[in-house]
Amino acid sequence: MYYYIINPAAGRGQIKNLQDQLRGRLDKLGIRGEWVKTTGPGDATRLAKAAVASGHTTIVAVGGDDTVNEVINGIESDNVAVGIIPIGSANRVATQLGIITWPQACEALAARRLTSYSLIAAGQKFFLSTLTLGFETDLDKTIDTTKPGLRARAKQYAQSLGHARHYSSLKCRIEVDGQFTLNCDLFTLSVANQKFLNPLADNRLIVALSDRPKARLKLGGIVWKTLRSGGQGTLDDTATTRFLADRVVIETEPPTGIMVDGKVAGRTPIAIRLTDRHIRFITEKIVADFKNAIGPRN
């Protein structure tokens, strides 16, 4: 039976208005299951643990990235499938799994396509999606990027560009798998599970970083992508350095905050590693979509 963990505060409480429609939809699809609501931070972890202990094999996080992260931190069994109904303010994890809207999420839950992902541990915290540090983390602390609308976006971009011009790169040292050490000036850095970006690839950490570009146009491009990336940081082609690893230890001078899926989650120095803990996610991503992207290797 499906076990729905609902964060009533997610997305400024929009579940209140959606509840009847959502239940109706799930009823029609024959996956209504059991509903529980969280009462505060950390509650989703406790509820997920209790649900697994009582034998539930499908846990659905109804909320945003915070709710999803709390749920996966409560699941220690490989036999549990996790689904997401994205109704939060930030739904980066769901988006990465190809789930954009709640009606689409319901269909995906019923179709039950499963993909297994290794969790990443940053210190004592587990996460699935993206860890960032550097300019992006600093930007999140200083500029409100949540306001919608064209005028608000233009203002956010102008403020962010001004902030980027005065942001001092960090001195960074990264130890990679005990094999090599990398020293550089760091503007922004992102860590994610490679498989999360491409379900056909192996579970491995992908570390992408870039120094501050000298050209203003390029800096503007990075700022624009940072604002639009939704926590993906420099994992795309703006990264100047990128490599795969199983474990990295990141030190910066001066020490700086790290963010996991848009939420502050610690400070450097920090050890980040791929764990043996796997979570099976109900995903909308269809493997066939990626076969064309890969193509035959020459």
Added chain:
Amino acid sequence: MARKTHDDAFGAAGAETMIGAGVTVHGNLVSESDVTIDGQLEGDITAAGDVTIGANARVKGAIHGTNVTIFGHLKGNIQASGEASIRETGQVEGDITSAGIAINSGGVFVGRSKMQTIPSLDISTESSPKQIVSPPTETRSKPAAKSKP
């Protein structure tokens, strides 16, 4: 240097390894995919794919790869199962063992070259230590004819 697209970069064989300008690496790089170095590396590179050393890159260590292309400076040996190529701005101090070698006009190679044995043709040549310095010419932008020992 041509950059790979997002889809290429996240292929099933694993993301391409890139070391950017301004980055210094100490230790050995191992990759199941392609490797591109634009920074500085002291250590060996072992790649299942192609290895490219960018124009401003400096590498001190051995390179093992499929096709190895040098635009920058390498002090170390190359072992390529495909072709080793020293481009206009490339400098190599070390020995090359590969199935094919190409040195463009302006490229510098100080060391020994050895063709890998190709079973069907049984071609195997090994030259004594030599220094080849191709002088810059007016046609540097045009690749010179490949020299295959």
